[in-house]
Amino acid sequence: MHHSDLHAHDIFHNLLESRATPVAHIVLNRPESLNALSREMMDRLADIMLEYAQNPKVTAVLISGRGPRAFCAGGDLRAVFVARKKGDFPFLSTLFAREYTYNLRLHSLQKPHIALIHGIVMGGGVGASVHGSHRVMCETTSLAMPETGIGYFPDVGVSNIFHKAPGKIGLYLALTGARIDAADALYAGFGTHFVPQSCFAELERALLKAAPSTLDHTDAVIKPFCETPPASQLRENQDLIDESFTGSSVHEILENLRANPHPFCQETYALLKTRSPISLLVTHEYLRRVESLSFEETMRLEYLMSQHFVRGADFIEGIRAAVIDKDRRPQWQHAAIQDVAHDEVSAYFDATPFETNLPFPA
16 A cells, blocks of 8 residues: 555544545554554544445455554553643543544444554554454564553453453453463454464455455455464463452452462462552453443443543553553552452442533444
């Protein structure tokens, strides 16, 4: 794809779109920020998903990330930090409403949606791919929903993947924020195909040329490029994960891990102890609550939770430690999960502080 085929919709050229063929091609183009999604990019993505769904000339959608290091590292956390410091809650309200509206529209798109995922893919980047029909992983793919490590919760509707993942793997990934490779991402249900990164450019050309309009035709175009992924570590640790992540509470999970001398369990225990206690408890409760909800209801609940998190202490401290000061030493509001009161957790699911101020979808 040449620059001449692309037109940018904002002055920073952060999101490139091409409609040179019936396959609409989106390129996330902020390589210096690992293609993190700015407010403008979220806005445009939410709008174009609706356009693509309604436009009969668009048969399929292809999304990729520019630059060697990342498909998309997630939402723009720096912008969240700045807005929170200024007390700009209208910005934070709109930001999450638009991102979750994008996730919802992608989820309901009735056309093939192919994401070519290389390098880092986290948070909002997972949301920009996983709700589409085809998620092509490669040997450089490194995927995580790391939100409990920044005082937030694994959002963007990824709970629907967690719930379908084998055994307790979804709960393990949601709570730990563990980083996984392509083999694990395929095993857990985040990925659908494994293609070597060296074939991505050729696969891109093949998809644009074939202009598939059905899932089967899309599969047929991708299949010749596919290879067998390496063995999955998650599959290897499945039994340990299933044994450890049973029980009705985070406390029980931590006790299970602490009591098991296996190195994997000890490492996982140590990892969980570094995570935000309120994030762990709210995430555990969130996953329980959304099990019976539709995707749209899930996204509406996430939006409510997001507005509680942006007002809380841990999310802003988590962003400070990871992105602003980069000291990786967050000082969480609570020293341990035992210090979090039950009503502090349930407050994250309470709509009354916002009354009807949260329009969604937006």
